[in-house]
Amino acid sequence: MTEFDWSEIRWPDALSPDALRDAWDGLAPLTQDIALTGAILAPAVLLGLVLMAGYRPGALVGAMLWRFRVTNAVFVALIAVSVGIGAGLIAQERGLRAGTARAADKFDLVLAAPGSEMTMLMAAVYLQPADVPLLSGAIYAEVAADPRVDIAAPIAFGDSYEGAPVVGTTPRFVTHLAGTLAEGRVFTGEAEAVVGAHVPLAVGDEFEPAHGTGEAADEHAHDDADFHVVGRMAPTGSPWDRAILVPVEAVWHVHGLASGHGADWNGTVGEPFDAESFPGTPAIIVRAEELWANYALRSQFTRDDVMAFFPGAVLGELHRLLGDVRQVMSLMAIVTQVLVAAGVLTGLVILTRLYAQRLALLRALGAPVRFVLAVVWSYAAVLIGLGGLLGLGVGLGATAVLSRIVTAKTDILVTATLGWGEVHLVAAFVSMAALLALLPGIVALPRNVVAALRG
Amino acid sequence: MGLPLFVRSLVVAAGGRTLIDIADFAAEPGACVGIKGPSGAGKSTFLYALAGLVPAGSASGTVRWGGQDILAMRPGARARFRRQTVGFVFQDFLLFEELGAAANASIASGFTGGRRGRALRVRAEERLAALKVPGGRRAARTFSGGERQRIALARALAADPAIILADEPTASLDAETKGALIADLVGAARSGGKTLVAVSHDPALLAAMDRVVEIADGTLTAPGATAPSAARSDVHD
Numbered sequence: 001m002t003e004f005d006w007s008e009i010r011w012p013d014a015l016s017p018d019a020l021r022d023a024w025d026g027l028a029p030l031t032q033d034i035a036l037t038g039a040i041l042a043p044a045v046l047l048g049l050v051l052m053a054g055y056r057p058g059a060l061v062g063a064m065l066w067r068f069r070v071t072n073a074v075f076v077a078l079i080a081v082s083v084g085i086g087a088g089l090i091a092q093e094r095g096l097r098a099g100t101a102r103a104a105d106k107f108d109l110v111l112a113a114p115g116s117e118m119t120m121l122m123a124a125v126y127l128q129p130a131d132v133p134l135l136s137g138a139i140y141a142e143v144a145a146d147p148r149v150d151i152a153a154p155i156a157f158g159d160s161y162e163g164a165p166v167v168g169t170t171p172r173f174v175t176h177l178a179g180t181l182a183e184g185r186v187f188t189g190e191a192e193a194v195v196g197a198h199v200p201l202a203v204g205d206e207f208e209p210a211h212g213t214g215e216a217a218d219e220h221a222h223d224d225a226d227f228h229v230v231g232r233m234a235p236t237g238s239p240w241d242r243a244i245l246v247p248v249e250a251v252w253h254v255h256g257l258a259s260g261h262g263a264d265w266n267g268t269v270g271e272p273f274d275a276e277s278f279p280g281t282p283a284i285i286v287r288a289e290e291l292w293a294n295y296a297l298r299s300q301f302t303r304d305d306v307m308a309f310f311p312g313a314v315l316g317e318l319h320r321l322l323g324d325v326r327q328v329m330s331l332m333a334i335v336t337q338v339l340v341a342a343g344v345l346t347g348l349v350i351l352t353r354l355y356a357q358r359l360a361l362l363r364a365l366g367a368p369v370r371f372v373l374a375v376v377w378s379y380a381a382v383l384i385g386l387g388g389l390l391g392l393g394v395g396l397g398a399t400a401v402l403s404r405i406v407t408a409k410t411d412i413l414v415t416a417t418l419g420w421g422e423v424h425l426v427a428a429f430v431s432m433a434a435l436l437a438l439l440p441g442i443v444a445l446p447r448n449v450v451a452a453l454r455g
Numbered sequence: 456m457g458l459p460l461f462v463r464s465l466v467v468a469a470g471g472r473t474l475i476d477i478a479d480f481a482a483e484p485g486a487c488v489g490i491k492g493p494s495g496a497g498k499s500t501f502l503y504a505l506a507g508l509v510p511a512g513s514a515s516g517t518v519r520w521g522g523q524d525i526l527a528m529r530p531g532a533r534a535r536f537r538r539q540t541v542g543f544v545f546q547d548f549l550l551f552e553e554l555g556a557a558a559n560a561s562i563a564s565g566f567t568g569g570r571r572g573r574a575l576r577v578r579a580e581e582r583l584a585a586l587k588v589p590g591g592r593r594a595a596r597t598f599s600g601g602e603r604q605r606i607a608l609a610r611a612l613a614a615d616p617a618i619i620l621a622d623e624p625t626a627s628l629d630a631e632t633k634g635a636l637i638a639d640l641v642g643a644a645r646s647g648g649k650t651l652v653a654v655s656h657d658p659a660l661l662a663a664m665d666r667v668v669e670i671a672d673g674t675l676t677a678p679g680a681t682a683p684s685a686a687r688s689d690v691h692d
Contacts, residue, residue, distance in 0.1 A: 059554060358551060362562075364543055369534075
């Protein structure tokens with residue numbers, strides 16, 4: 001027997017796989033998503049059409065919905081909560097990824113002492129407390145002098161004010177990070193500060209930073225250092241919204257270090273720095289105008305005494321890990337929904353048994369088996385469909401609440417919303433559960449009409 | 456117009472026990488036949504067997520309505536036969552309590568499509584009006600017992616069936632409403648020329664029948680059990 005060669009099939013041009021793929025790719029994304037949702041729901045819709053063709057089960061479905069209204073409401077709520085939380089969590093994970101990527105947007109290349117890129121990413125970009133070695137003035141001078149470099153800003157952290165990290169940097173970096181300030185101006189003197197959008201200090205306020213962060217912070221270590229707020233940044237959607245930016249020279253001074261400038265320094269903060277007087281910095285944020293230059297710089301500054309990394313690349317690694325977590329979360333959401341669906345369908349079996357006498361009555365009156373199935377299936381499908389729709393609402397609410405919580409906890413602006421991915425997930429749940437809803441109907445079919453009529 | 460009924464060698468068994476064993480029974484088209492007997496004698500089982508409702512395999516013999524042996528039909532055909540030919544009235548009404556009178560009376564329109572379904576709905580409304588049952592969306596559970604049984608009667612008549620089977624239709628009613636229900640039931644059967652078979656203990660209902668047979672221990676014992684000669688000749692065709 002010869003094997004069939006599929007490649008020899010002569011498809012009509014318009015129906016060839018390539019033509020269909022091209023046609024699909026030519027559709028607008030919204031159209032594709034709507035079509036995909038329809039395709040996912042199609043099996044359930046088809047089943048419903050087959051069951052209900054020529055029948056009008058609406059009145060009886062309404063009667064069942066009303067008769068068991070309290071239990072029905074509980075079932076719908078169970079479905080809605082399980083669907084909503086699942087969709088909300090998955091949307092949240094996507095929102096968190098987008099938020100962390102957006103927060104790292106202004107950080108093209110980070111230079112730090114060799115060690116953990118992840119630790120430095122968390123410290124320099126997300127301002128998480130960390131003890132890290134310092135980079136020398138020579139390294140700073142080397143990168144700052146490179147003609148490909150547009151910005152080379154030292155970042156010095158470790159102090160705080162009422163929980164807000166105090167970060168030493170340069171005026172150019174402030175402008176690079178926040179653009180036009182929402183209020184006031186960028187610092188020009190050592191005792192001036194620019195606050196993040198969410199820092200509870202106003203322009204004109206004065207404050208004294210503590211040494212360290214968190215509960216271990218020493219409130220009185222910098223008693224002589226008073227800063228005057230001269231500007232406020234517009235929101236960046238990053239932890240820098242809760243940071244206080246001061247001249248890096250001031251950070252060095254309050255710690256008893258050199259100013260970073262030569263003996264003839266006139267007090268103007270920011271670049272250029274003097275390599276000999278440069279006390280060291282945990283990280284240098286580097287920006288080059290050309291993309292290729294960033295790669296060249298990373299290569300040049302990856303060696304024994306310094307490491308260079310793209311925050312985006314490290315974040316990509318983290319997101320790949322999160323991607324695995326997302327898959328686990330998706331699986332858990334699906335398993336949870338399947339369990340809830342199984343519970344609800346079991347409940348429906350019990351409920352329809354309570355209705356067995358009326359279903360037997362239908363048979364006694366001459367109703368076809370398909371009609372009885374249509375009644376029970378429609379009843380279950382209405383509960384499942386309502387639960388799915390409400391679940392999208394619960395998901396929207398859960399997403400909004402979770403976004404606020406995560407934003408408040410991390411200062412990373414998370415603006416997660418339900419996307420078509422979640423809609424497809426909910427549609428898949430509704431479709432699958434609606435198909436399984438045929439089971440209560442089959443179980444509810446009276447085997448012995450006379451016995452069922454007698455109750 | 457009613458259908459003639461011929462029953463022969465009807466045996467219904469369950470759990471190894473014979474519930475009824477009816478050797479011979481017949482009713483003329485349009486006849487009103489009452490069935491009496493002690494509780495547990497098999498009256499209702501006989502009625503359900505006449506409607507083809509006893510489980511397949513538990514009944515043997517012949518139950519012929521006109522030219523059709525309902526026991527020989529496949530389940531789908533039996534359901535169609537009941538839908539088009541039989542109106543059922545039950546002792547405890549068996550209404551959909553959440554639905555209104557009209558929705559209950561026309562419940563079969565849900566599975567009766569097209570013109571026949573529309574006609575059924577119209578007839579249900581007419582029957583309710585004739586039986587003086589208020590329509591509207593008022594739930595059936597809020598009606599009195601007499602009204603609920605009249606709704607059940609309207610439901611049984613909505614498809615204009617040739618046969619009416621009634622199982623203790625007055626058992627749940629008080630004396631006053633019993634009389635009205637009997638008049639409505641028997642009146643509808645006689646005016647429509649329908650064959651009525653009613654199981655009852657109610658002397659008033661039985662008195663309104665053309666004849667009454669008795670079942671005891673699953674077998675016919677009273678006079679009238681024998682089929683009329685015309686019917687007997689039919690059953691042997």
